[in-house]
Amino acid sequence: METYHDSIFSLKGKRVLVTGATGHLGRAITEGLLSQGAEVLVNGRDNGEVLAYVASLCKEGLSAKAAVFDVSNKSQVRQYFKSCPFSAINALVLNAYSGGSGDILHVTDDDYVNSYEISVIANQRLFRQAFPFLLAA
DSSP states (O other), rough: OOOOHHTOOOOTTOEEEETTTSSSHHHHHHHHHHTTTEEEEEESSHHHHEEEEEEEHHHOOOOOOEEEETTTOOHHHHHHHOOSOOOOOOOEEOOOOEEEOTTTTTHHHHHHHHHIIIIIIIHHHHHHHHHHHHHHO
């Protein structure tokens, strides 16, 4: 029997795109969303890694689909949404990250610029492309 808690946090019938879904945090996010009934679009740059992860999730009876593109590549993002087989996406989890970590004395300017490109600029670009799909949901 479904409890009140289950019903208000259910994601059944919802489609969620998770960027950086093949990393440690991305996998935890993906599996959490799947546990609540969402269909997850698993994003990553490495085709083989994404397909293997999606296959393992589907083997467990979970609803996952591959979304292979590099969030920092304008043309790949545009092409993914241009050819997206879905008319609606309910939510985005913008988890992709690249760059250095550490304290101010050890992070280089290039590390900072790279992490800013992924964490801010690429996410804004992706959101803009995804916006019609979010509106349709």
